[in-house]
Amino acid sequence: MHDILAPRALKTLQRRLLAWFCAHKRDLPWRASRDPYRIWVAEVMLQQTRITAVLPYYYRFLKQFPTVESLARAPQDKVLQLWSGLGYYSRARNLHRAAKEIVARHNGEFPRTIEAARALPGIGRYTAAAVLSIAYDEPLAVLDGNVARVLARLGAVRGDLRAPARWRQLGDLAQDLLAASAPGDWNQALMELGETICTPQIPRCAACPVSRACLARARNLTREIPAPRRKRAPVKMRIAAAILRDPRGRTILVRDPGAHDDVLFSRMWQFPAVEVARHAEAELAEHLHDILKIDAASLRLESLPSARHGVTFRNITLLPFLARVARLPKRPRTRVLPLSNLDRLPVSSATRKIAAATRI
Numbered sequence: 001m002h003d004i005l006a007p008r009a010l011k012t013l014q015r016r017l018l019a020w021f022c023a024h025k026r027d028l029p030w031r032a033s034r035d036p037y038r039i040w041v042a043e044v045m046l047q048q049t050r051i052t053a054v055l056p057y058y059y060r061f062l063k064q065f066p067t068v069e070s071l072a073r074a075p076q077d078k079v080l081q082l083w084s085g086l087g088y089y090s091r092a093r094n095l096h097r098a099a100k101e102i103v104a105r106h107n108g109e110f111p112r113t114i115e116a117a118r119a120l121p122g123i124g125r126y127t128a129a130a131v132l133s134i135a136y137d138e139p140l141a142v143l144d145g146n147v148a149r150v151l152a153r154l155g156a157v158r159g160d161l162r163a164p165a166r167w168r169q170l171g172d173l174a175q176d177l178l179a180a181s182a183p184g185d186w187n188q189a190l191m192e193l194g195e196t197i198c199t200p201q202i203p204r205c206a207a208c209p210v211s212r213a214c215l216a217r218a219r220n221l222t223r224e225i226p227a228p229r230r231k232r233a234p235v236k237m238r239i240a241a242a243i244l245r246d247p248r249g250r251t252i253l254v255r256d257p258g259a260h261d262d263v264l265f266s267r268m269w270q271f272p273a274v275e276v277a278r279h280a281e282a283e284l285a286e287h288l289h290d291i292l293k294i295d296a297a298s299l300r301l302e303s304l305p306s307a308r309h310g311v312t313f314r315n316i317t318l319l320p321f322l323a324r325v326a327r328l329p330k331r332p333r334t335r336v337l338p339l340s341n342l343d344r345l346p347v348s349s350a351t352r353k354i355a356a357a358t359r360i
């Protein structure tokens with residue numbers, strides 16, 4: 001597309017989009033500052049997560065960790081606790097590790113070059129370009145799903161946008177179109193356009209500031225671009241979980257006990273749980289014996305209402321079981337706490353759903 005956009009037309013496109021962004025941008029907390037730390041935290045939280053879901057977490061996180069130094073000093077459990085419910089917990093772990101590196105190796109300042117930024121844990125091309133362009137005015141274009149869709153429609157680029165060659169082509173296009181005088185605003189303007197006007201299903205072309213330059217609109221291709229992505233076939237899973245409860249209303253949580261912790265429980269504190277095939281109760285009792293040395297014969301597992309849980313392509317049925325015990329077992333890598341107060345520890349939303357079954 002940039003081949004057919006004369007320099008003057010490119011300038012007009014940039015001017016119109018930047019003016020639209022200036023007039024219509026949403027008032028978001030990370031836009032109130034050029035502090036790279038605050039922009040970085042926002043960009044990480046916004047990966048695969050909607051703005052409305054991010055906002056309360058963002059406020060809480062920044063209140064607790066207002067600087068990169070305060071984040072670097074924090075224990076990992078505290079960081080995970082504040083992330084708890086936001087999902088994709090490797091983001092929080094990497095953010096924490098990167099904060100430590102920034103303090104240790106960069107004197108507490110977010111790196112100014114893309115190479116140094118990308119060398120930090122969890123920071124890829126997109127996040128590095130977003131932070132450096134917005135905080136430091138570096139002329140680096142971003143490319144995410146929203147930007148790719150806008151660019152593909154502007155240039156009538158057909159096919160699977162995530163195919164490596166096409167993604168590279170869109171990356172080049174993004175860099176060619178970048179308004180070098182205001183790279184941070186330009187990047188945010190494209191993202192904003194993709195989120196609010198040039199939306200996936202039915203773009204609002206009548207309200208679009210760059211519609212005159214849009215080839216997809218001119219050729220009546222807005223419904224066909226981007227091409228739908230092939231989705232991975234869903235996988236069904238059943239996970240049985242044991243809520244052990246002692247007479248004082250306390251329960252026991254475990255950590256890293258099995259193969260499903262990473263996917264479902266994000267390597268955080270969780271109820272003892274196992275994927276089951278046919279006989280959930282018996283398989284769970286066996287698992288409890290394996291990890292907590294609980295005698296299966298002495299255990300009565302009471303079935304609680306099941307819950308649905310989706311993680312990417314997995315459709316999971318959670319099968320909670322309550323076991324009333326006189327005494328909770330004492331084992332390494334376990335925590336005992338009141339069942340009504342699980343938020344004292346970092347837990348995933350799957351663990352919360354399991355706990356909620358006891359309140360029905």
Ligand code: SF4
Pocket residue numbers: 150153154197198199203204205206208209210211212214215216217222
């Ligand atoms: S004219 Fe329509 S399809 Fe083209 S960029 Fe604007 S909103 Fe998207």
